[in-house]
Amino acid sequence: MSTPGTGAAAANAEAIRRLLADLPSPEALPGWTAAEHVDGLSVAGGRVLLALSAKAEEAAALETVRAGIEAAIAALPGVSQASVVLTAEKPAAPAAPPPRIGQHPTGGRIELPGVARVIAVASGKGGVGKSTTAANLAMAMAATGLRIGLLDADIYGPSVPTLFGCEGIRPEATPEGKMRPVASHGIKLISIGFLLPPDAAVIWRGPMVSGAIEQLFRDVDWGTLDVLVVDLPPGTGDAQLTMSQKAPLTGAVIVSTPQDLALIDAKRAIAMFRKVEVPVLGLVENMSYYECPACGHREHIFAHGGAATAAAELDVPFLGEIPLTLAIREASDAGSPIVATDPDGPQAKAYGAIAEALLAE
Numbered sequence: 001m002s003t004p005g006t007g008a009a010a011a012n013a014e015a016i017r018r019l020l021a022d023l024p025s026p027e028a029l030p031g032w033t034a035a036e037h038v039d040g041l042s043v044a045g046g047r048v049l050l051a052l053s054a055k056a057e058e059a060a061a062l063e064t065v066r067a068g069i070e071a072a073i074a075a076l077p078g079v080s081q082a083s084v085v086l087t088a089e090k091p092a093a094p095a096a097p098p099p100r101i102g103q104h105p106t107g108g109r110i111e112l113p114g115v116a117r118v119i120a121v122a123s124g125k126g127g128v129g130k131s132t133t134a135a136n137l138a139m140a141m142a143a144t145g146l147r148i149g150l151l152d153a154d155i156y157g158p159s160v161p162t163l164f165g166c167e168g169i170r171p172e173a174t175p176e177g178k179m180r181p182v183a184s185h186g187i188k189l190i191s192i193g194f195l196l197p198p199d200a201a202v203i204w205r206g207p208m209v210s211g212a213i214e215q216l217f218r219d220v221d222w223g224t225l226d227v228l229v230v231d232l233p234p235g236t237g238d239a240q241l242t243m244s245q246k247a248p249l250t251g252a253v254i255v256s257t258p259q260d261l262a263l264i265d266a267k268r269a270i271a272m273f274r275k276v277e278v279p280v281l282g283l284v285e286n287m288s289y290y291e292c293p294a295c296g297h298r299e300h301i302f303a304h305g306g307a308a309t310a311a312a313e314l315d316v317p318f319l320g321e322i323p324l325t326l327a328i329r330e331a332s333d334a335g336s337p338i339v340a341t342d343p344d345g346p347q348a349k350a351y352g353a354i355a356e357a358l359l360a361e
């Protein structure tokens with residue numbers, strides 16, 4: 001590896017293309033050439049980022065090839081850093097082909113002129129009920145007459161098609177080539193789950209995750225919305241970073257269960273959003289207590305109240321608590337959030353109070 005500025009020639013795209021053209025096909029994939037699969041190439045100073053498109057079934061065989069090409073590029077004069085990534089190849093043409101997914105991030109900030117507020121629902125830990133909370137908060141806001149969209153930013157594990165019973169629906173394309181969100185229960189939905197076959201092996205890496213999320217914001221005809229709710233994947237990785245740096249986020253709501261372990265992750269998520277200067281709109285305690293449907297007795301299975309204490313400690317608003325109930329899970333599994341199936345029930349009231357607290361900010 002050589003460093004730019006030490007007399008070596010500067011790295012350039014032409015040299016990289018020549019290198020790719022000279023590479024033989026890998027033994028495992030006769031006829032496959034890197035040169036024919038360049039999905040993106042950027043050379044900035046000594047930094048090279050090359051994206052090669054690959055079919056899901058080729059990904060494993062191409063891993064060694066990818067690493068070899070990365071090493072070969074890194075050894076070129078003037079290259080200080082080389083990254084080669086495999087990106088998911090476009091799925092077979094759907095009825096109304098949506099814009100290509102899995103593109104490179106474009107660099108600029110995403111503008112959503114028709115959308116008044118963008119509220120991300122996040123958590124540090126997986127499985128605490130973000131998607132359930134995002135779906136029900138979206139419904140609770142819609143119930144007050146607001147125009148609501150829900151963007152599922154979980155590229156690896158999209159939940160929105162299941163939560164709304166919309167699996168297998170494909171968004172239509174508008175004459176301008178944008179995707180029309182899927183309409184369900186009066187709100188507008190978009191998810192990578194609408195664009196990929198359910199069993200697709202998604203092999204994209206960091207930069208492509210960011211690119212795909214960007215497209216779910218940008219390439220969708222959202223129209224006019226009062227609130228776009230965004231269901232984030234768990235953790236504090238690429239998706240969260242893209243969101244905080246590029247999307248016009250009004251703020252983030254953090255969902256946690258009351259256990260100490262979940263709260264530690266929630267605190268981490270709050271710290272991350274603060275670091276990237278995204279306002280934390282508050283903390284929701286999910287699965288706060290179990291209410292016996294027969295006698296109404298409340299059982300604090302996970303040591304109730306931890307989130308309220310953590311919120312006070314961290315100086316973020318505590319937005320409210322959602323009980324652990326069979327009805328919430330059953331409604332979600334059946335493809336309809338509980339706020340839609342039982343709008344006057346106690347769960348819908350709990351979500352409604354949180355939505356109100358959020359919108360009052």
Ligand SMILES: Nc1ncnc2c1ncn2[C@@H]1O[C@H](COP(=O)(O)OP(=O)(O)OP(=O)(O)O)[C@@H](O)[C@H]1O
Pocket residue numbers: 123125126127128129130131132133154157159232233234286287322323324325326328329330332333
């Ligand atoms: N308050 C609740 N009462 C009962 N079940 C719940 C509640 N909240 C969520 N669940 C159930 O818990 C499971 C996980 O919820 P969900 O998918 O919303 O979590 P998540 O945080 O989005 O997960 P992931 O990190 O995988 O995205 C689901 O089966 C859901 O129905």
Ligand SMILES: [Mg+2]
Pocket residue numbers: 130131132154159231232233
């Ligand atoms: Mg989820």
